[in-house]
Amino acid sequence: METTMNPSPQTLPFKFHGKSGEYFRIWIVNVVLSILTLGIYSAWAKVRNKRYFYSNTELDGSTFEYLADPVAILKGRLLAVGVFAIYTITVWFVPLSEPVFILAFIGGLPWLIMRSMTFNARNSAFRNIRFDFNSNYGEAAKVFIGIPLLVLLTLGLAYPYFAYRYRDFIVNNSGFGTTGFDFDARAKHFYLIYIKAFGALLLLGLLVAVVLPALVPEAQSADQLPTEEMPPLSPQLALMMLLPFLVIFPVYILIGTYIHTATLNTVFNHAYTTQQRFSSNLKVGRMFWIYLSNFVAILLSVGLLIPWAKIRIARYRLENLALQTEDNLDGIIAGEQERVKATGEEMAEVFDVDLGL
Secondary structure (H helix, E strand, O other), rough: OOOOOOOOOEEEEEEEEOOOOHHHHHHHHHHHHHOOOOOOOHHHHHHHHHHHHHHHHHEEEEEEEEOOOOOHHHHHHHHHHHHHHHHHHHHHHHHHHHHHHHHHHHHOOOHHHHHHHHHHHOOOOOOOEEEOOOOOHHHHHHHHHHHHHHHHOOOOHHHHHHHHHHHHHHHEEEEEEEEEEEOEEEEEEHHHHHHHHHHHHHHHHHHHHHHHHHHHHHHHHHHHHOHHHOOOOOOHHHHHHHHHHHHHHHHHHHHHHHHHHHHHHHHHHOEOOOEEEEEEOOHHHHHHHHHHHHHHHHOOOOOOOOOHHHHHHHHHHOOEEEEEEOOHHHHHHHHHHHHHHHOOOOOOOOOOOOOOO
């Protein structure tokens, strides 16, 4: 269903105020305490991370909130560890039971995903109104069991369709208070993204097949010599060895960045409510530079620049995201608060366990 927007809707940009130095202190404490407590503190670490990014994300003068209880997250992780321990012990003593566990996991996967999405949505709020996520097992099973089987049967050709249905599932089952989100993208939008990426991969393979022999003409003759007669390493052979890192690796990052960026833009530009529509204007070139430089910085710093990298990407993504609204946001929020009260539903009620998905 297409929406009819006001010819000149109000555009509200998202803003991000996070700082690398501030987040580094949170991150390093989280890492140290998670190690010292053998992972137990990771539940509190997750909440501290999310609260920092939520509280530094601003829309129309207000910031977002993350309200989850770390104990609930810890319960979910302990439950997951317990189930894995039961699986390991049972399979050790009764090997024939492994297919039963695999089938049980596949059958329970849609429920696990639904539960995780519901937990995270209902613990996220803006101006005292919580987000929501509502789905049913049958719909989730189609997306997370049926379509992946189709992807396998088609040798991957149906993967763009899965990418579409997965995002459609998330957006169409999400809501803000009592207002649900809609998604008007189609599978063709995702197929176009992956066709372009696949074409770029083919072009890369063709260039390597043509250019590489020209760069190292002696490589073929060297393969025909006995091992003891191998010539010393020439500059051309050294170039051939470095080529994957100098050319192929960055190109693969570029293709992956294109898929990620185009997908984000497609999802946000096709997500809307009755009075609002999102707008995302991420640029592939800028995203590629951020990802590539982040990778190099993290590698050279032995991981210490991870907080700086996360802040960079969050700032760029949010500062290129906006909300177009037909009416004043204050009026829309006030109306939503009244509708939440009128439903008589306890929107603050959430699952008491997060499974960490």
